[in-house]
Structure formats: C-alpha cells, structure tokens
Amino acid sequence: MTNTVILLPYKERFSPQGAGAIVSVVRDQLLATPEECRPTVMGSDVEKPYSDLDFLPVIWRSVWWLPKTRRYLAAARRQLQALPATNIEVQGRPKYVSFLRRSFPRHRITLYLHNNLREVPGFASTRARKILVSQVDHLVAVSDYIRDQAVDDLPENLKQKAVTVLNGVNTDQFRPSEKERVIRFVGRLFWEKGAHILLDALALVLPENSGWRAEFIGATRFENTANLSVYERGLVDKMEALGHQIHATGYVPRDVAREKLASAAIVVIPSLWQDPCPLVALEAMASGACVVATARGGLPEIIGAAGVLLNGETESALVNEIAVVLDELLHSQEKLTRLQSAARARAESVLKIQHTVAKLEQVRGT
Secondary structure, three states: OOOEEEEOOOOOOOOOOOOOHHHHHHHHHHHOOOHHHOOEEEEEOOOOOOOOOOEEEEOOOOEOOEOHHHHHHHHHHHHHHOOOOOEEEEEOOHHHHHHHHHHOOOOEEEEEEOOOHHHOOOOOOHHHHHHHHHHOOEEEEOOHHHHHHHHOOOOHHHHOOEEEOOOOEOOOOOOOOOOOOEEEEEOOOOHHHOHHHHHHHHHHHHHHOOOOEEEEEOOOOOOOOOOOOHHHHHHHHHHHHHOOOEEEEEOOOHHHHHHHHHHOOEEEEOOOOOOOOOHHHHHHHHOOOEEEEEOOOOHHHHHOOOOEEEOOOOHHHHHHHHHHHHHHHHOOHHHHHHHHHHHHHHHHHHHEHHHHHHHHHHHHOO
C-alpha cells in the first residue's frame, strides 16, 4: 500500500455493475499508474468489486436517525485510523472535508473536484469556498473551468493550492477502427446532456442523406429498465417516428461503448450545461471520431481546434447549428477525414492518461 487512500462518495459503486463517472475516472488513472505507486481505493461495500485493483470496502449501514453521509464517514474514519496512509484523496465530495480534517489534523487532504463547486449546496459563497480550500492541502480540478469556478475569487495563497488535471484517456484501449457512416451520441439520457437537441437536428439532416444513420447509446440509469423516465420515453417515441435511420441501444457496458466509438464517423456532444470534463469527449477523440460539441464547461479544453465547437445559446439555435455542421460534414469527406485525424493526434499528444497520471503523482508527492 502507498501512503495515499482515495475515498469515494458513498453512492459510487467500485464495480463493473453500475460504475459511474467518478469510478471510471479513478479506475482509468490507477490502471495507468505503476503498481507500486497506486493508491488504495475505499468506498461502500459492493457485491463484486473490480478485482484488479486494491479496494477496501467501507462497512456501514444506514439508520434512520443519522444521515447516511455521517454513518459512512464514521465507518471510513475507523478504517483509516488503522492504516499507515497519511494522504487522503477525497473524490468529488467537498462536504466530507471538514469531517476528515477534524479527524485527521496531520494528514494531507486533497479534494478532487469533478463538478462546479459553486453548484454544490453550501459552497456557493466565496466565504464557504475560502473555508473549504483552507482545510485542504491540494485541490485538483478536472478542467480549468472547474478550477476557476472554485477559486477565481479567493486569495492568491488559496488559489495556489488548485491545479487542473484533465481526466485523460487510454489511447491504447480507445483507438480508431474502420469507420461506419454513423453519427453517435454516447451518454446518459438527461435533459442537460442534450440528446433531444441532436435528435431534432438529425430530423433535418438524415432524410436527405439516406446513406447515413444515427445511434443513441445510453440510458437514464446505468442499467436497462422497462420504467423509462418521461424524458427518455419522449426520445424513444420521437426516434420511432423518424424511422429506420435512427436507433437507440439503451445502456451498454463500457467495452461495448468503446467499440461503438471506434467505428463512429462522427460523435456529437450537445451538452446544455457546463460539462466539466466528459469522458466521452476524450474517448471519442482517441477513437478518431470527428467530434462536434457545445463550447461549454471543459469541452473547449479537451477538443481545442481538433473538432467542431458549437456556440449557439438557445436550444433552437443549437439545433440549426448542428444541422448545418452535420450536413457539411456528410457532404465533405475531406473535411471529415481531416477532423478525424486531428482528433486522434490531439488525443495522443495532449489527452493521454499518462499525462494525467504524471500530474497526479506530482500532486501526491508534494
């Protein structure tokens, strides 16, 4: 065991069944880290955890008179006290920090931010964020956007604690295969992910391009269920009305999604929110897809000039912008091929998981 322990949020499942974005990020990083340098992961007990990494299940139970977070942290504290580790890396839960700082005043504590801190209840104010950052030794943010939202109005001595570490992608696992004439959306089916925006744009483009098709990969949950959300049911109904050129797969395991990305000619990421650092953008770039994405959150930092960034402010403006972009790409093989090559080149030079691991090792060593 190294001297660093990664503490997951209690809702995260360190398991192939139901792993969320935070677990996927952590797992990718650890698998790219030399074995002797890998931190140990702590999280809620799961039936079948990943077996190829060190995992310490936190044994806790929910009781009605005490908040779940408190029970989880109390159990984690008991287990941490028995470990030789002196560094605690808190993944994505700023409200864990004050408890851990009181419990471990001499430990080094790092807060790993995956989302906008100002949108976390209790941390919108400058004062609250100032107190939080003063309690940690390091703050790691998954994009400059997330970093700036956390500390741009704080004193300079606190700003210096914050560093950006893009999530990174394994370019050996995610790589291009023979491209199909298919446009793909990969992600959870929530309004803010913008699947309905893409669907409306496709309704304008695909009927005039009969040799192309589109595929929506993902569901609301990390599983398939007959009880679809209202939003998801609306998408499925609209797809059925549009005909055979559009298909929905539902939730698929990550290895299947990887194969889908490898063969995708175009991947569209129509996020309506400030997407912090979506894995699908990194994975699509490494897969040599032409990436079309909204210029929101951390997406411009990932894509740079190696894809198409959308600037529409309203939903209707984005629908029209996506339709125009797709129509051009479908009629210009030269531009499509150039952007596919540029995406793969950027992944290899800037977005590789090894760059991420090197930065994290610097943070953990200081």
